[in-house]
Amino acid sequence: MNRLKNWAKQLKRRLFVLYFAYQDERVPWYAKVFTACVVAYAFSPIDLIPDFIPILGYLDDLILVPLGIFLALKMIPEPVIADCEVKAEELIKNGKPKNWVAGAVVLFIWVLALSWIGVWMLQR
Template identity: 70%
Template sequence: MNKIKTWARNLKKYVYVLYFAYKDPRVPWYAKVFTACVVAYAFSPIDFIPDFIPVLGYLDDIIIVPLGIKLALKMIPNAVIKDCEEKAEELMVKGKPKNWLVGTLIIIFWGIILIWGSMAIFQYIK
């Protein structure tokens, strides 16, 4: 059980590392794009495979996110990773900051998608 907790903590740490690396000007643009996608997917409550589907639901959390993190880390220079690891450690000790504006924008975005999808389904049913 301790191995799983350590693995999950390291996974969380590296999501924060990627978050800080995305903002670093030393990271190439293609790595920033990929890193932003990995971080957004890791923090998003929406998954490709919903968690309520037995076994497959947690597959993305166990395989897709760690694989994305690993690929993103390979694209980022080692010096940047080292700097960002220090920032991530500090953030994990202090606790993550809350950005209510970004949270609100994400909720609005998914709300619009949900409404649009519902309207499309109702148009199709008619």
């Protein structure tokens, strides 16, 4: 159980590193875009797949977010990561930011999808 807790803490720390890295000018544009998407999704109060859906609801938290963090860290230069790790340690002590814009986008996607399903069902 301690191993799992340590893994979760490391993921959280790396997410904060990415939060600072996507704002850094030394990061290539494609890495910034990908990293911003990963950070926005992870900090979003709304999941793409809601947690109340059995099994699938937690798959995004267990697979997509860690995979996104891993890939984003591979795209960022090491000196940037080192600088951002220092900033991340300070941020962890103060609390994580929320990305309400990303949450609104995900909510909008869900509303569109449910509306489309509703219209489709009414036509049947």
